[in-house]
Amino acid sequence: MSATVTLMHVAREAGVSPSTVSRILNGTANVTPDKRERVEAVIHRLNFTPNVQAQALANGRSFSVGVLTQKLSSAFYGETLAGIEQGLEGTAYHPLVVSGHWRAQQEQQALDLLMRRRVDALIVLGGVIDDAALQRVAARVPLVAVGRAVAGLPERCVLIDNHAGIRQVVHHLAELGHRDIGYIGGDESQHDAVERREGFEATLQEVGLPVQPHLMRRGDYTEASGERAAEELLRSGHPLTALVCANDQMAFGARLTLYRRGLRVPDDISLTGFDDLFSSRYTTPPLTTVHQAVNELGQLAAETVLRLLAGEQLSMPPYVPELVVRESTGPAPIPSPRKKRTEKR
Amino acid sequence: MSATVTLMHVAREAGVSPSTVSRILNGTANVTPDKRERVEAVIHRLNFTPNVQAQALANGRSFSVGVLTQKLSSAFYGETLAGIEQGLEGTAYHPLVVSGHWRAQQEQQALDLLMRRRVDALIVLGGVIDDAALQRVAARVPLVAVGRAVAGLPERCVLIDNHAGIRQVVHHLAELGHRDIGYIGGDESQHDAVERREGFEATLQEVGLPVQPHLMRRGDYTEASGERAAEELLRSGHPLTALVCANDQMAFGARLTLYRRGLRVPDDISLTGFDDLFSSRYTTPPLTTVHQAVNELGQLAAETVLRLLAGEQLSMPPYVPELVVRESTGPAPIPSPRKKRTEKR
């Protein structure tokens, strides 16, 4: 409606020069108290709010850090976003988040948008876009990646040690006496998924258990895919006393399948996840899973970006996830002899 | 590192005037093909990306719509955000989201930030800030509110009919023969919580059931509070065969309590939520709850804002939530005589 009020209006109204108003706004220089008061009064009266775009243009910084996430509705990244926001709170910087939906092209568009918005720095959460594209933007602004590696920028990536995470799961299960352990992996176009599966297989051998391909299925990290994969696994009839899922969401799906089939957790079958989403504390029973401090990682990323912006040269510390034993895992049930023993061939 | 390349650089390099480059960028006017090609080549070679701040300054629009949400990590609002993003996709506009954390002061700061960024429009998701503050910003830019009312802007608010939602829940339970129905409400500083509780009490009377205050507890919409409230309720010893929760998260918490106490759902006790979070399909058993099409609401809000921006005058359609009967509700169990009947007094 009414034309926006500008710094110039304030200056005129207060009978001072624009620069004076600017100085008061930014505390750039001292101003006589009376002028200051006068100006502040006018600012308040006119409800003046400085135009950030103009400020950005004038001093070459937008005071915003771009965040490339994948899905705004993701519980996993949502928590990280909250961490980033938290880490930026109290500073002059603000997050500008766009999502890539795990599609290279959309991620590229998102990056373009952020560059056009002239973000001062960038935080990348996961994604499938190729390293080259990220290197290109990293040449323009400080870049920190969470949950994905970027070739050529090793110090700017905080990686989850997926291998270590799954390793703890398998050891835990093995110690409980499980020998036939099923596995539901993720889509292997994501590097995480590969690492977790490889970690699973490697640890199996490490504890002297055979890798049983017929007990392994692949989902896409969604609940529905976990439900489906578990269903297939059970229908195949191969005996198994534990089921390892490559992420919590698939474990939720698998949980439903077990419920439908009347299998008790953990009495009949143990179930594990990976990520420790908030809701994993509240599944029935609470889920044993690998904890990732996603919120903290977000904060860490934000802080790192700030220090980079301040000119410090530093590298992201490594991050080791940790097994959280809750109630979805228990001792392997004594094999009931009701099922005819299929002979190995 | 390297100074950012500007439109001017492109112009010089291509041997044309800045205006020509601008025209090509925006398709504002016709340009001879050869010049166009030359310029486009240079743009590509120099990897030029127009500065959005400068564009915004020049033509008075930032092409961003501000979104005031409450928590980035919220499954509920996350889905709405995704819907908004989706609704804006393909247009020139982009969302700029900030969170208010359900605190009036932070919400005000968030609004200030958005106004300073000169967002072209605003979408408000919930929140506790007073109507006056929202009216103030609404005077500056088109405003749409989701999930909250704003006095003076009735056509710009899409409200959930909480009463209707809870009403369906109670009817459903009553039809299943439940007579002693517990209730866990939300913090009544949020209007939603008040409406849902009132709806619960009203419907109870409507179906001829007494309101039993000793069966009602109050949480704060978190899982933990639901867990606690359910625990208190059960410990109090008053008989109940169904438990209505004012949102899904508290139902998740309550579910855990029931599990701990060895109560089967729905055989021993029926459980309901409100919101239909995505994960409600995957609880054990899947939760009967009131569906809110949060994603769609987000899209709707985005589209409305766009039409408002295009000068259309319209109002938000009303929204009626719908009961989704899944498996957490069942017939009221036949009262077992094992418990000594406490005589009414």
Add this chain to the structure above:
DNA sequence: CTGTTAGCGCGTTCAG
């Protein structure tokens, strides 16, 4: 301490 001047990068008249 304060006003004046000159851009920041781009869109848009207004003449050619």
Add this chain to the structure above:
DNA sequence: CTGAACGCGCTAACAG
């Protein structure tokens, strides 16, 4: 069809 000139709102360098 195209270039020159001006302005968007603000900050910074330069004189006073």
